[in-house]
Amino acid sequence: MAEYKGIKGFKVQYLDQDPVPAVAGWTSGGNLNTARYEFAGAGTQTAGLAFGGETPSAGGAGITNTEEYDGSNWTSVNPLNTARKGLAGTGIQTAGLATGGESPTPPNSATEEYNGTSWTNSNPLNTARILLSTAGTQTAGLAFGGVGTGATEEYDGTSWASNPTGLNTARNSLAGCGTQTAALAFGGNVPPHTGATEEYDGSTWTTSPGSLNTARYLLAGAGTQTAALAFGGFTTPPFTARNETEEYDGSIWTTVSSMSTARGGLAGDGTQTSALAFGGNAPPASAATEEYNNYGEPNTFENIGQVWYNGTTKELKFTDETFSSAWATGGNLGTARRMIAGCGTQTAALGFGGNASTGLTGATEEYDGTNWTTSNPLNTVRERLAGCGTQTVGLAFGGYTGTAPTGATEEYDGNSWTSGNSMNTARYGGGGAGTQTAGLVFGAEPLSAATEEYDGISWATSNPLNTARYQLGGAGIQTAALAFGGAPGTITATEEYDGTSWATSPGSLNTGRNGLTGAGIQTSALAFGGNTGSQTGATEQYDGSTWTSSPASMSTARDNLAGAGTQASALAFGGELPPNSNATEEFTITGTKNIKTITVS
Numbered sequence: 001m002a003e004y005k006g007i008k009g010f011k012v013q014y015l016d017q018d019p020v021p022a023v024a025g026w027t028s029g030g031n032l033n034t035a036r037y038e039f040a041g042a043g044t045q046t047a048g049l050a051f052g053g054e055t056p057s058a059g060g061a062g063i064t065n066t067e068e069y070d071g072s073n074w075t076s077v078n079p080l081n082t083a084r085k086g087l088a089g090t091g092i093q094t095a096g097l098a099t100g101g102e103s104p105t106p107p108n109s110a111t112e113e114y115n116g117t118s119w120t121n122s123n124p125l126n127t128a129r130i131l132l133s134t135a136g137t138q139t140a141g142l143a144f145g146g147v148g149t150g151a152t153e154e155y156d157g158t159s160w161a162s163n164p165t166g167l168n169t170a171r172n173s174l175a176g177c178g179t180q181t182a183a184l185a186f187g188g189n190v191p192p193h194t195g196a197t198e199e200y201d202g203s204t205w206t207t208s209p210g211s212l213n214t215a216r217y218l219l220a221g222a223g224t225q226t227a228a229l230a231f232g233g234f235t236t237p238p239f240t241a242r243n244e245t246e247e248y249d250g251s252i253w254t255t256v257s258s259m260s261t262a263r264g265g266l267a268g269d270g271t272q273t274s275a276l277a278f279g280g281n282a283p284p285a286s287a288a289t290e291e292y293n294n295y296g297e298p299n300t301f302e303n304i305g306q307v308w309y310n311g312t313t314k315e316l317k318f319t320d321e322t323f324s325s326a327w328a329t330g331g332n333l334g335t336a337r338r339m340i341a342g343c344g345t346q347t348a349a350l351g352f353g354g355n356a357s358t359g360l361t362g363a364t365e366e367y368d369g370t371n372w373t374t375s376n377p378l379n380t381v382r383e384r385l386a387g388c389g390t391q392t393v394g395l396a397f398g399g400y401t402g403t404a405p406t407g408a409t410e411e412y413d414g415n416s417w418t419s420g421n422s423m424n425t426a427r428y429g430g431g432g433a434g435t436q437t438a439g440l441v442f443g444a445e446p447l448s449a450a451t452e453e454y455d456g457i458s459w460a461t462s463n464p465l466n467t468a469r470y471q472l473g474g475a476g477i478q479t480a481a482l483a484f485g486g487a488p489g490t491i492t493a494t495e496e497y498d499g500t501s502w503a504t505s506p507g508s509l510n511t512g513r514n515g516l517t518g519a520g521i522q523t524s525a526l527a528f529g530g531n532t533g534s535q536t537g538a539t540e541q542y543d544g545s546t547w548t549s550s551p552a553s554m555s556t557a558r559d560n561l562a563g564a565g566t567q568a569s570a571l572a573f574g575g576e577l578p579p580n581s582n583a584t585e586e587f588t589i590t591g592t593k594n595i596k597t598i599t600v601s
Contacts, residue, residue, distance in 0.1 A: 013308040020295040025257035029289035030073040034065045037281035040089030041267030045276045046071035047093040048269050054085040056285050062103035078118040082110045086130035095138040102130045123159045127151045133176035135183035142180045147172040165204045169196045175221035182225040189217035210252040214244045220268030222275040226250035229272045234264035240456050241282050258477050261288045262437055316598040325552045330584035331371040335363045338576035341387035342562030346571045348391040349564040355383040360402050376416040380408040386432030388439050395436045400428040411436055423459045425450045431474030433481040440478045445470035463501045467493045473518035473527050480522040487514035490532055507546040511538045515559030520567035531559040556583040
């Protein structure tokens with residue numbers, strides 16, 4: 001008689017608590033009603049507060065708009081009394097504190113308290129300033145830094161008192177978190193931008209030996225002095241938006257999963273394990289909200305078919321799957337082509353380069369969920385290139401020019417391509433992942449395992465794949481990427497990248513193939529299309545350890561195609577049948593994982 005593990009791949013586990021639904025990372029929340037930047041926030045992940053800031057239509061002036069977040073949606077509430085941008089905030093949703101800023105000039109010292117309904121004016125700061133940071137609560141607040149100052153002031157719920165000891169590194173556009181007697185200051189603009197971190201003990205600031213891995217300004221933060229989170233911001237050249245996220249343990253910063261939307265001038269709140277990021281400047285002004293969760297150990301993570309006994313509730317449980325999936329036909333590409341690259345989402349994708357009926361092409365097209373529209377072409381015409389990023393902030397790299405491999409790199413701004421620094425290893429047929437400011441390339445033809453990371457300016461060589469290959473699929477971000485399939489032959493091997501090294505996954509593709517593509521993230525990926533000896537439309541889903549064949553295959557079997565989107569909402573376009581294809585297909589998964597209890601009647 002077969003064992004359960006032999007059928008489903010899992011043993012029956014003994015757990016003290018039910019497994020959590022996902023690994024650490026960011027997920028999308030409800031958008032702000034007013035897209036804005038250089039504003040302030042307070043509260044928690046499920047009870048946030050956003051106030052003040054600047055919008056493109058404000059003409060440089062600050063705004064008073066205030067919104068509350070309930071864990072799903074933002075609601076506009078009573079405004080600030082003083083319109084301003086570059087202010088700082090702290091506290092909770094029902095007891096918030098706003099201070100400093102400008103509207104549009106000069107720096108002001110205004111302080112306001114929020115009671116969950118409206119704002120009331122309080123005593124001002126002693127040092128008027130903009131682009132400062134805060135920590136603490138409404139009745140025990142701390143203000144520090146700002147343009148031209150490292151001044152520190154403490155608030156007692158009524159008045160501000162100046163501390164003669166300021167920050168060791170005077171700076172503006174920094175982030176802060178913690179309490180009045182145990183605060184943390186990190187990042188900012190000196191100038192230039194810095195990763196310097198300082199700890200406040202209620203009297204003096206001490207420089208931490210741990211500096212941010214990505215120095216930046218106009219970033220946001222959450223948490224405490226010994227368990228902080230830093231995310232977003234800008235680096236130079238001016239206004240290069242960042243999506244990197246780092247965790248602080250009281251001594252060092254560690255890079256973790258990046259935000260989906262790179263941006264600076266955003267706001268944040270919450271804790272290191274349950275944070276909220278909202279608004280900012282991508283550019284343009286953003287209303288995006290993202291929620292960060294790090295469930296930590298000793299939690300295990302849900303997998304379909306998993307069975308466990310909960311020793312706390314004394315119940316036998318399992319995770320069931322109620323998903324359905326299907327491919328549907330979308331609007332055709334304007335230029336049928338193979339060996340094309342792409343990026344973006346199902347409703348906002350970008351396709352570029354490839355080999356058309358007339359030969360190599362730099363043609364670029366944007367997809368809006370229904371139709372493709374022609375945009376400005378690549379500067380370097382090529383095929384078998386790779387790409388990553390979004391429709392408005394895309395990255396194209398590598399490829400074959402018809403005579404030789406190239407390391408050419410180009411950045412797309414939603415309208416046109418700009419050439420950047422080339423890769424260290426010219427290549428074609430490599431895999432890609434990440435964003436425009438944190439890209440990743442791996443594998444190549446001629447046969448290679450070489451890996452490189454892009455920081456928005458230059459490429460740096462990293463540790464290679466374990467299995468050298470080309471014409472492979474890729475997904476994920478720079479610090480959590482996935483490589484799968486490829487040539488020579490029809491490879492099934494899957495590897496995971498942690499920002500430093502590749503590790504071979506125990507889960508291999510069910511259908512070995514090359515010329516495939518993918519979508520999604522490292523723990524929730526989709527592989528589709530490719531060549532097994534002939535073109536295939538086979539589709540597989542990856543859960544972080546295992547590939548499962550989807551009952552839904554593409555209508556048009558093909559290889560050398562491009563992909564975009566997520567595991568649950570992917571896009572396939574172009575490719576080779578032969579001949580070249582302009583077909584576009586949209587993949588959708590509906591349903592959820594459900595924890596169920598086994599009962600005996």
